[in-house]
Amino acid sequence: MAGLVQANHAAVSDRVKSFIFLSKKVVIANKKYPGIYLKNNIAGRKTILRKLEEKDLGRSLVWLKDPCVNKFLSQDFKNLTMEHEIQWFRRVQDSQKDIVFAIDTKDSHVYIGNCDLRKIDRIERSCELGIVIGEKKYWNKGYGLDAINSLIDFAFNKLNLRCIKLNVYKYNHRAIKLYKKCGFKEKKVLKKNHFYDGKYWDTFVMDIDPERF
Numbered sequence: 001m002a003g004l005v006q007a008n009h010a011a012v013s014d015r016v017k018s019f020i021f022l023s024k025k026v027v028i029a030n031k032k033y034p035g036i037y038l039k040n041n042i043a044g045r046k047t048i049l050r051k052l053e054e055k056d057l058g059r060s061l062v063w064l065k066d067p068c069v070n071k072f073l074s075q076d077f078k079n080l081t082m083e084h085e086i087q088w089f090r091r092v093q094d095s096q097k098d099i100v101f102a103i104d105t106k107d108s109h110v111y112i113g114n115c116d117l118r119k120i121d122r123i124e125r126s127c128e129l130g131i132v133i134g135e136k137k138y139w140n141k142g143y144g145l146d147a148i149n150s151l152i153d154f155a156f157n158k159l160n161l162r163c164i165k166l167n168v169y170k171y172n173h174r175a176i177k178l179y180k181k182c183g184f185k186e187k188k189v190l191k192k193n194h195f196y197d198g199k200y201w202d203t204f205v206m207d208i209d210p211e212r213f
C-alpha cells in the first residue's frame with residue numbers, strides 16, 4: 001500500500017514536472033487561439049518548419065486530393081473541400097493536443113508540405129506523427145528526412161515527450177525506409193486492415209523513443 005502511494009506520488013510529481021517543463025519551454029497560450037503555438041520556426045539542414053497559416057490551405061487541399069499522394073494517407077480526402085479544411089485548421093489552432101507545421105525548403109522558401117504531432121498526451125508523454133510532402137518533385141531528395149528529424153527533436157527536446165507513434169501502409173516503401181532511417185521500429189502489424197487498389201494491405205504501427213533518436 002505504502003509502495004503504491006509512493007509510486008503514485010512519484011508519478012504525479014513526474015506529471016507535474018513534465019507539465020511545468022511543457023508550460024515554461026514551449027507551450028504558451030495565444031490570446032486569439034488557446035492551442036499550442038510555435039514561438040520560433042524550426043530550422044533543419046534543408047527545411048524550415050513553421051506555423052501553418054490559413055493562406056496555405058489552398059495548396060494543401062490540392063495535395064490531399066491528389067491520388068498519388070492521398071493513397072498513402074490514413075483518411076480518404078477525395079471529397080475534401082476548402083470549408084472542411086478551414087474548419088479543421090481552426091480546430092487545430094484551438095487544440096492543446098495537436099500541432100501542425102508547414103514545411104518550407106530552407107534555401108528558397110518553397111512551401112512543399114505539412115507535418116504534425118497529434119494526440120499529444122501529457123500524462124503518457126506520447127503523440128502521433130504525420131507528414132505529407134505534397135510537391136512530388138521534392139520527393140526522394142532528403143526533405144522528408146530533415147523535416148522528421150526536426151519534428152522528433154521538437155517532440156522529445158521541447159515538448160518533453162518520450163514516445164512518438166505512427167501508422168504506415170505496407171505498400172508505402174519510401175515512408176517505411178525513411179521512418180526506419182530516423183530510428184522508428186515496427187511495433188505491431190495490423191493485418192490486412194486497409195483496402196487499396198483491390199486488395200487488403202497490412203498497416204505497420206511504428207514508434208520511437210528518445211534513446212533511439
Ligand SMILES: CC(C)(COP(=O)(O)OP(=O)(O)OC[C@H]1O[C@@H](n2cnc3c(N)ncnc32)[C@H](O)[C@@H]1OP(=O)(O)O)[C@@H](O)C(=O)NCCC(=O)NCCS
Nearest residue numbers: 072131132133139140141142143144145168173174175177
Ligand atoms: C513519405 C515522404 C514524407 C518521404 O519524404 P521524402 O523527402 O520523399 O523522403 P527522403 O528523400 O528523405 O527519404 C526517402 C528514402 O526512401 C527511399 N526510397 C524511395 N523510394 C523507395 C522505394 N520504392 N522503396 C524503398 N525505398 C525508397 C529513398 O531512396 C530515400 O532513402 P535514402 O535517403 O536512403 O536514399 C514523402 O515522400 C511523402 O510525403 N509522400 C506522400 C505522403 C506519405 O507517404 N506520407 C507518409 C504517410 S505514413
